[in-house]
Amino acid sequence: METENWKQIVSTLLEYEPWLIALSGAIFTICSVYFGHWLSLRMHNKRANALEVGFDNEIRLLKEYFQAWLKGLVDEFENPVRSTYSGFTPVDMSCIDSLVVELIAVNRLLTKDQRSLILNLKTKFNGIPRKDHQRNEATTWCDQQKAFNVSTPCTARLIIDAVEIISYLSRYIDSGKKFSLENDAQWEGHANLAFSESGIEYKQELWERVIVHGPGNS
Secondary structure: OHHHHHHHHHHHHHHOHHHHHHHHHHHHHHHHHHHHHHHHHHHHHHHHHHHHHHHHHHHHHHHHHHHHHHHHHHHHHHOOEEOOOOOOOOOOOHHHHHHHHHHHHOOOOOOHHHHHHHHHHHHHHHHHHHHHHHHHHHOEEEOOOOEEEOOHHHHHHHHHHHHHHHHHHHHHHHHHHHOOOOOOOOHHHHHHHHHHHOOOOOOHHHHHHHHOOOOOOO
């Protein structure tokens, strides 16, 4: 009896074989499309995440450069008579610009404040070489001491720029897409943060001597 039942089941399956084949094919196609879409989306997100990490790493490198430069500038401000003094190395923003384009391509748009930060940084980076050149021209050589007398006002202006850049970069790294330019810090706040991030002891008396050469004061 069981043998006859099995024969009947097999016979029924064979009878509907074309239908089963078509159904299996449709299910396989749907699963393949879904898997392909999932895999494509996964690769897209993986690439987008990698681009964001690369962008953040570039921001950190900029911050590290200015932290090191700020240390040298502060020492030159406090000890202007010296055998050597630092210069500004032009900053290449091409990598950051390329990453921004790539992020747009994967629909990871920067916020308005993030874009404003980049534009402001470019403006700063274009202005610093001029100030650095002015410092070179204002710096004198003392034959008696066999040393340079580095222009203190010019050094102060470079310190102010470095402080502002470090402060904004630090805030961006901490906030990411929540970064905002609206809650702007006062100059003393910028200095406190930049000095702390750069491993420099913040002294109010020192900062007061620096900021007198800042915007609107000189």
